[in-house]
Amino acid sequence: MRMTDDPDRNLARAVQGIREAAGRGATLVCLPELFRTHYFCQREDAACFDLAEPIPGPTTTVLGALAAELRVTLVVSVFERRAPGLYHNTAVVLGPDGTEHGRYRKMHIPDDPLYYEKFYFAPGDLGFPAIATPVAKVAPLVCWDQWFPEAARLAALAGAAILLYPTAIGWHPSERRDAGDAQLDAWRTVQRAHAIANGVFVAAVNRVGHEGAPDAGLDFWGASFVCDPFGRVLAEAPCDAEAVLVAEIDPRLQEETRRHWPFLRDRRIDAYAELTRRLRDP
Numbered sequence: 040m041r042m043t044d045d046p047d048r049n050l051a052r053a054v055q056g057i058r059e060a061a062g063r064g065a066t067l068v069c070l071p072e073l074f075r076t077h078y079f080c081q082r083e084d085a086a087c088f089d090l091a092e093p094i095p096g097p098t099t100t101v102l103g104a105l106a107a108e109l110r111v112t113l114v115v116s117v118f119e120r121r122a123p124g125l126y127h128n129t130a131v132v133l134g135p136d137g138t139e140h141g142r143y144r145k146m147h148i149p150d151d152p153l154y155y156e157k158f159y160f161a162p163g164d165l166g167f168p169a170i171a172t173p174v175a176k177v178a179p180l181v182c183w184d185q186w187f188p189e190a191a192r193l194a195a196l197a198g199a200a201i202l203l204y205p206t207a208i209g210w211h212p213s214e215r216r217d218a219g220d221a222q223l224d225a226w227r228t229v230q231r232a233h234a235i236a237n238g239v240f241v242a243a244v245n246r247v248g249h250e251g252a253p254d255a256g257l258d259f260w261g262a263s264f265v266c267d268p269f270g271r272v273l274a275e276a277p278c279d280a281e282a283v284l285v286a287e288i289d290p291r292l293q294e295e296t297r298r299h300w301p302f303l304r305d306r307r308i309d310a311y312a313e314l315t316r317r318l319r320d321p
Contacts, residue, residue, distance in 0.1 A: 041248035041281050046075040046090070050098065054105060056283050061109040063285045066135075067174045069114040071246045071263075072182050072205040073128070076118075078250055081257065083158040091120035094142065099131055107137030112172045114179045116205040118159075119144070128160045130179035130205055132170045141170035145181040146190065153211065153257055156183075169197035175290055177201045182208060185230050185243065189314070195237035195303075200293055202233060206245040209259035223260055223278070231270035238268045238297040240288050247281060268296035 040056065042049055053070055060068045073079075075098060079087040092098060098117050106113045112134055119129040128145035144163030148156045167190055169176040178194030178201070185204045194202055208226065210219045226243075234241040247261035264275040265286040276282035297303065313319055 040071050040074055040246050042074065042077050042246055042250065044077055049075050050101060054101070056281075057102075057105060057111070057113065058109065059283045060285055061111050063283070064287075065111060065285050067112045067114070067172065067177070067201070069179075069203045069205060069242055069244045070116055071244050072116045072207040073118055074116055074205075074246070078207045078246070078257065078259075080156045080159060081153045081251055083155050087159065088120075088126065091118045091126050093120050094129065094131060095139070096120075099133065099139065103133045103137040103139070106133045106135055110135040112140070112174055112177075114177070114203050114205065116181065121161075126160055127163060128156065128181055129163075130181055130203075132172060132177065132179060135173060140172060141168055143168060143170075143179045143181070145184060147183045147187055149183045153251070154183075167193040167197060169194060169199035175200040177203055179203045179205065182206045185226070185233075188233065188236065191233035191237055191239075195239050199239060200290060201240045201242065201288070202237075204230065204241070204243045206243055206263075207259065208245060209257040212249075212254065212256070212258055215258060219260075223262060226260075227262070227264065227272075231266050231272070234266050234268055235270040235300070236302055238293055238300065238302065240268060240293070241266050242286075245276075247276075247279065268293055 057068050102115050115131045117129050119127040131142045132140045134140040144165050146163040148160050148162050150157040169178050176198045178199035184190045230241050230243050242265045244263045245261055246259045249258050250256050261276050261278045265273045274284040274286040
C-alpha cells in the first residue's frame with residue numbers, strides 16, 4: 040500500500056485491497072505495518088500518540104466486520120493504546136467469524152535514523168505465539184522482527200506454519216544509489232532463510248512510496264513477497280507500485296520439506312545455552 044496522511048482514506052484503501060484479495064480466492068490476508076497512517080516514527084513527536092487506539096477499537100471493529108462478511112482471516116497492524124502512556128506496535132489476527140483470534144506485540148523495537156520506534160512503543164510481552172486460524176497456525180511478527188532468527192525459530196517451535204511480517208521498511212534516499220540493491224537483497228534473503236531453516240511459509244507485506252521531505256524521508260521499497268519452505272518466491276510485488284498479491288500454498292509441502300531437511304530433529308538443544316547471553320566474552 041501507498042499511504043496518505045488521511046487515516047480514513049488509508050482504511051478505505053485497505054478494505055478495497057482485502058475485497059480484491061478475497062475476490063481472487065484469498066482466505067488469509069495481511070496488511071502492512073501501521074497502514075492507517077504515514078510512518079510517523081521518522082520523528083519523535085508526542086502528538087503522534089493521538090494516532091493510537093485501543094483493541095478492540097475503530098480499526099478492528101471495521102475490519103472484524105469485513106472478515107466476517109468475506110469469511111477470511113485478517114492480520115491487521117494497529118498502533119495499540121494499551122493504557123494511558125503505554126503503547127505497542129501490535130498485529131491482531133481477526134478470524135472469519137469477525138472476532139479476535141490472537142495478537143502479537145512487536146518484540147524487537149528499533150531506534151535508528153528515521154526509525155525512532157523506541158520513543159513510541161513498549162517492547163512486546165506476549166512472546167512469539169502461533170495463532171490458530173482456519174488456514175493454519177500463523178505467527179504475525181512485525182518488521183524489525185524479520186531480521187532475527189530467534190523470533191522465527193520460536194514461532195515455528197510454537198507450531199506456526201506461516202510467518203507473516205507486516206512491514207514498513209525502505210531506503211534513505213542518500214543511501215539508495217550505493218547500497219539500495221544490497222539492502223533489499225539482504226531483506227529478502229534473511230526472510231527466505233527463515234522459511235528454509237524452519238520449514239515454514241513466509242509472507243512479508245511492505246508499504247510503498249516516498250514519505251517525508253523530497254530529499255530526505257524514506258523511500259519505502261514495496262517488494263512484498265510470499266515464499267515456500269524451500270525459500271522459493273511464489274509471488275512478489277514491484278518496488279514502485281501498489282499491488283494485491285495472492286499466492287496459493289500447499290500445507291503438505293511443510294511436512295515434505297521437513298522430512299528431507301530435518302533441522303528441527305537435529306537441533307542440539309543441549310548446546311545452545313549461550314544464546315541467552317548478550318555476547319560471549321573472551
